[in-house]
Amino acid sequence: MKKRYDYVIVGGGSAGSALANRLSADSNTSVLVLEAGRADFKIDPLIHMPAALMFPSGNPLYDWRYESDPEPFMGGRRVAHTRGKVLGGSSSINGMIFQRGNRGDYDKWATFAGMEDWDYAHCLPYFKRMETTLAGADAWRGGSGPLTLERGPATSPLFQAFFEATQQAGYAPTDDVNGYRQEGFAPFDHTTKNGSRMSASRSYLWPVKNRKNLDIATLAFVTNLRWDGNRVTGVDFVRGGRRKHSVEAGEVILCGGAFNTPQLLQLSGVGNPEVLAAAGVETRVDLPGVGENLQDHLEVYLQHESVQPVSIQPWLKKWKAPYIGAQWLFANTGVGASNHFEAGGFIRTNEEVQYPNLMFHFLPVAVRYDGTGGGHEHGYQVHIGPMNSDVRGHVRITSNDPKKHPSILFNYLSTERDRREWVEVVRAARHILSQPAFSPFDGGEISPGSAVQTDEEIIDWIAKDAETALHPSCSAKMGTDEMSVVDPNSMRVHGTEGLRVADASVFPSITNGNIYAPVMMVAERAADLIAGNTMLAPENPPTYRAKAGMPLYPEGDPRNDAWDAKSEIPSAAAIVGEPR
Template sequence: MRSRYDYVIVGGGSAGSALANRLSADESTTVLVLEAGRSDFIIDPLIHMPAALMFPSGNPLYDWAYETDPEPHMGGRRVPHARGKVLGGSSSINGMIFQRGNAGDYDKWATFDGMEHWDYAHCLPYFKRMETTTAGADAWRGGAGPLKLERGPASSPLFQAFFEATRQAGYAPTDDVNGYRQEGFAPFDRNVYQGSRMSASRAYLRPIRNRKNLDISTLSYATGLRWEGTRVTGVDYQRLGRPRSVEAGEVILCGGAFNTPQLLELSGVGDPEVLRAAGVTPRVELPGVGENLQDHLEVYLQHTSLQPVSISPWLKKWKAPYIGAQWLFANSGVGASNHFEGGGFIRTNDDVAYPNLMFHFLPIAVRYDGTAPEGKHGYQVHIGPMNSDVRGHLHIKDADPSTRPSILFNYLSTENDRREWVEVIRAARHILSQDAFAPFDGGEVSPGPGVETDQEIIDWVAEDAETALHPSCSAKMGTDAMSVVDPSSMRVHGTQGLRVVDASVFPTITNGNIYAPVMMVAEKAADLIAGNTPLRPADVPVYKAGAGMPIYPPGDPRNDAWNTPDSVPSALTAMSTDDEETR
């Protein structure tokens, strides 16, 4: 290792992997990645076998294993939060569901001061650049990127019943939830390729690890930033318990929504009152550090199945050696899928402009910890509001880098959030009660028939809900007083030589899993940091309910006319780009 690098990237997770690849492509630029966790060894089945996704969570070899403070609107429960502590970060332990979010998410970003070039038209080219979708490239999807995506087959009897039930309930299908039309139901894209997890590390780091200008140091935990005035000049870190330091032309924080604001505050960047209370001398006043924290909360609606068509028998421990051998030697079998192969997006009320509810359907009744109804076949949907108005915060407790920060999301704290939760449960029950499930439905086991009134639903959510593992927005981009990061350069306001690129910079959470948006942000940030000419905005239409098109009741066959871009009226081009200079 060198004593000085042009770029030191703190965090070898999703964003850090992409930045290391793009920035080290310039042979004259030296790059160091500091990762607190260990390497994602190719021989490790708990990372690379898709069906093993439940095992790394809670395991200190893979997971930071955070938890919230007692959540006041959830009976004082502490909610566990798994975060990847390994190369690839959370992309090495997540559920491998690839969702970009809605075009409206990014057009909303563009309404914030200074965020004009973060609308959908400007973000879409970076989504396309990062991916190779095996379903085929088109105007909306990429075909030559490092991140290879497979479309779930979703062909089992239970998936077919689910898709038919959504039609019977009045919801239209869509060709691609990441393409022209998000709203509707379809097989999902997954970060799975040839039977193995396609993490950010596998996609971005593994192909370029032999570059002479790139070093990757695992087991290296950043403890603070080195300063000259308001300029960051390096990083202090510990490796195997020994203190070390490295000088840097620039430091890029890629620790995610928890680690990034923690390191900023430990280094004197944040709200002076919070810093002084923790025993840290303020250096740069940024009251937005650690604020605006957002997440998705979710529950499982579970049913038993009357027919033996779920994947429940594969949970039996004696079958594990066979599953492992089939995956190891043939990259096939039940171990080669994450089993979240399909789902969809709907609007639960007329007040929202685009979907506020995402369904993940799973052909088994099981929790993330592997527990399941004893000896029973079953199925479930994972559901929760996507655009909650709940806001939380994260702050350090003291000046010790090893002390876990205080984390509070304030789940269920707003009237609108509680109202949407009732809508979410009723919408999901409506779909699962359709005739398509009649041959299979053995009854709802979670929450069960005892949960029916609005208050009973809220009480059950408070008792049973889990995080969907999408923490974000805790060091947001923008130019207002509570912003932390300059959206035109990714620099931390009031500093030099310090940037942030990860989920913490989102101004608002997107309406889906956040891995794909994080990777898009990293791809776009790489151009901003390197001084490359940004990709030209994309001039493509997207489906937007009510944008110059008639609105029909759910289930009306005339809705199907708007499923494909061939029927797009000219009014929809309001969401595309005519000329970069006009943006």
């Protein structure tokens, strides 16, 4: 390790891996990645076997094990938040689902002060640059990027019943939820290749780790930023839990995510003076937005028992684990080679929203994310929750000890709109799962069960049973208003020099799907902004907008004949009925 680098990247997770690859492509630029977790060893099946995704959650070897403060609208429950404690960050332990979000998410970003160049047209070329979409490149999808994307086969009887049921319920299919039309149901893209996880580390760092101008240090916990006036000149860090080190930097780029980035900023004196003073930290830069605007997706599992032996439930039995592991290890096939989140879709729950605000993940098994709750022979479930909640929370340090987790509060279920959408979400999901296509399989609803029917009962169940979908974001948002933290045209932290941020914390608002894809897009775009490269030219192919009455497929596609191209796809509320 050198004493000075042009760029020091704090965090070797999703965004940090992409930035390290792109910035070190210039052989005249020196780059250091400091990752507080350990290496993502090639021999570790809990990282690289897709079906093993449930095992790292809660395991201190893989998970930082954050949790929220007692949530006031959820009976004071603390909600656990798994975050990757390994090179590749959460991309090394997540569900591998790849969802860009809707065009409307980025056009909404462009309405925030200073964010005009973050609309869909400007973001699309960076999505395409990072992708190798094995289903085929086109005007909307990339075909030669570092990140390989396979599409779930979703061919089992339960997946086929799910697709048929969605159409029986009045919803359209789509070819690609990341392409021309998001609204509808389809097999999902996932970050796997030949039966193995393709994390950000494996996709971006592994191929370039031998570059002479790139150093990667694991077990390197950054404790503070080093300053000269308002310029950041380097970082202090602890290696292996004991030895203290410092390194100088031309630029420091924070890629710690929605929790660690605002925490490190606050520990270093950047934030709300009242929050800093309460934690015993002297204010260096008054930025009240640091740690505010925190957003996430909450989700529940709507589970049914299956009367036919067509689910993957029996494979959860512990005595089968050695066989699954051996089959994957020696042939990269079998149950272990899939994340099993192979299909789902997006709908609008009411006529007020302009684009989908509900995502479905369908699974041919009834089990919680941590692997518990599978006491029945066969089952299936959907993961559901509102995508564009108006709930807002915060991340605030309570101590000047960098090893102490900050106060994290999401305020789940705290607004009337959020609670209303939750009722719509559950009723829409029940409507789909009650369609004739599931009749040969349906052994009854396991969770929440028939006792939960009224609006109040639904909200009570969510408050007691919901989990995070693990999409924390927006806690150091881009923009130019008084609560913004990061300049969207340079990724610099306002009021500082030599300090930038590029991770999920810079989102001004959360996107309507899993956030890994937009995090990687932000990193790709940030790399050009930081390096001073010519930005990719905006692209603006047509995309489906239900409110505009556009065809379901691009103009001239014969599949439009199967649907009334002049009518809108109905919302869930129009099909199911308004909440009671």
